[in-house]
Amino acid sequence: MFQENLSPDLDASRIDPRIDPGIDPGIDPRFVFDYQSYDEVEPGQRWSTWLSVEPLSRGPEPRPDWVVTSQGAIDTELGILKTGKEADVFLLDRTDPHDPAQSVVMAAKRYRAPDHRTFHRSASYTEGRSMKRSRDERAIKRKSTFGREVAAGEWAVSEWNALKRCWELGLPVPYPVQVDGTEILMEWISVDGETAPRLAQTRPEPALLASYLDQLRDAMATLVQAGLVHGDLSPYNILAAGERLVIIDLPQLVDLVGNAQGFDFLLRDCTNVCSWFTRRGLEVDPQELFGELVAHAF
Structure with missing residues (x-):
C-alpha cells in the first residue's frame, strides 16, 4: 500500500481512520491505493506486446470483446499449429494472471527467418505494388540476406493490411489483433x-x-x-x-x-x-x- 503525505492546506482532522484501520489518520485516503505485483515470466512466456506496438499496428475498431489489452497480460506459447513454406502458425495464450476474465487463445503467424525461402511466386503477386524505399526493393530483387529480411517483413505487413481491409469489408476472415515485425496475432478459428x-x-x-x-x-x-x-x-x-x-x-x-x-x-x-x-x-x-x-x- 502506498501512502503520500498531506499537503499543508488539507485538514488532517477530517480524515476518518475507520475507512481503513491501516491508514495513518494523517494520510489523505485520496493518495492511498492498492497494487498487485506480477511474477517474472517463465521460459516460453513473454509480457504482452499489445502496448509495445504502434496504434496502427493494432486491430481495427470496434474491437471484439475478447481482445486482451491489459498491460499485465502474459503471452504463453502453446505449441505449433501449422507449418508452411513461408510462415509457421503457433497457438498463443494471452492472459492477465490477476484478471482471469482477460484471457484468450490466439493464432500467431510468424514469417520465416531470412535463411528460409521467401514467398513462392512472389513476383507475380507483387506486380503493381510499390515499396516505400527503393533500397529495400533493390535488396529483395538481389535476394541478399537483408533483402530476405525485408521480404519477410513485407509479407507480414501485406497480410496484416489484407486482413484489416477484409475485416472492414465484412468478409469472413480472422480478426487481426496486432502485427509486430514478422509476427501477426489473429483470431484463432476453433x-x-x-x-x-x-x-x-x-x-x-x-x-x-x-x-x-x-x-x-x-x-x-x-x-x-x-x-x-x-x-x-x-x-x-x-x-x-x-x-x-x-x-x-x-x-x-x-x-x-x-x-x-x-x-x-x-x-x-x-x-x-x-x-x-x-x-x-x-x-x-x-x-x-x-x-x-x-x-x-x-
Missing part, C-alpha cells in the same frame, strides 16, 4: 476447443455444401467489388467453422486491375473452388462463376 478443419478435410451434407458455396460466392463477389482477388483461394486455405466458412492466408491479395494477371488469378480461384464442390457432388461451372464475378467488377 470448433469445440479444437482448430477448425480446412474445407478440404470436410464432407458436408448437401444442404451445408450448398450453404458453403453461397458463402464463398458472396465473399468472392465482395472482394471483386472492392477491386481485390484472393489470388490463392482453395479448399486448403478456407476453414469450416461449423456452419460458417472463414478465409485465411491472405498475404498475396491481388489488385484485380493493377496487377496484369489479376483476372487470371480470379479465374484460377474460381476453378480451384468449383472443382472441389464438383467432387463433393455439387456441380458448379467455374466459367459461369468467373463471369458472374467479373460482372461485379464493373
Whole structure:
C-alpha cells in the first residue's frame, strides 16, 4: 500500500481512520491505493506486446470483446499449429494472471527467418505494388540476406493490411489483433476447443455444401467489388467453422486491375473452388462463376 503525505492546506482532522484501520489518520485516503505485483515470466512466456506496438499496428475498431489489452497480460506459447513454406502458425495464450476474465487463445503467424525461402511466386503477386524505399526493393530483387529480411517483413505487413481491409469489408476472415515485425496475432478459428478443419478435410451434407458455396460466392463477389482477388483461394486455405466458412492466408491479395494477371488469378480461384464442390457432388461451372464475378467488377 502506498501512502503520500498531506499537503499543508488539507485538514488532517477530517480524515476518518475507520475507512481503513491501516491508514495513518494523517494520510489523505485520496493518495492511498492498492497494487498487485506480477511474477517474472517463465521460459516460453513473454509480457504482452499489445502496448509495445504502434496504434496502427493494432486491430481495427470496434474491437471484439475478447481482445486482451491489459498491460499485465502474459503471452504463453502453446505449441505449433501449422507449418508452411513461408510462415509457421503457433497457438498463443494471452492472459492477465490477476484478471482471469482477460484471457484468450490466439493464432500467431510468424514469417520465416531470412535463411528460409521467401514467398513462392512472389513476383507475380507483387506486380503493381510499390515499396516505400527503393533500397529495400533493390535488396529483395538481389535476394541478399537483408533483402530476405525485408521480404519477410513485407509479407507480414501485406497480410496484416489484407486482413484489416477484409475485416472492414465484412468478409469472413480472422480478426487481426496486432502485427509486430514478422509476427501477426489473429483470431484463432476453433470448433469445440479444437482448430477448425480446412474445407478440404470436410464432407458436408448437401444442404451445408450448398450453404458453403453461397458463402464463398458472396465473399468472392465482395472482394471483386472492392477491386481485390484472393489470388490463392482453395479448399486448403478456407476453414469450416461449423456452419460458417472463414478465409485465411491472405498475404498475396491481388489488385484485380493493377496487377496484369489479376483476372487470371480470379479465374484460377474460381476453378480451384468449383472443382472441389464438383467432387463433393455439387456441380458448379467455374466459367459461369468467373463471369458472374467479373460482372461485379464493373
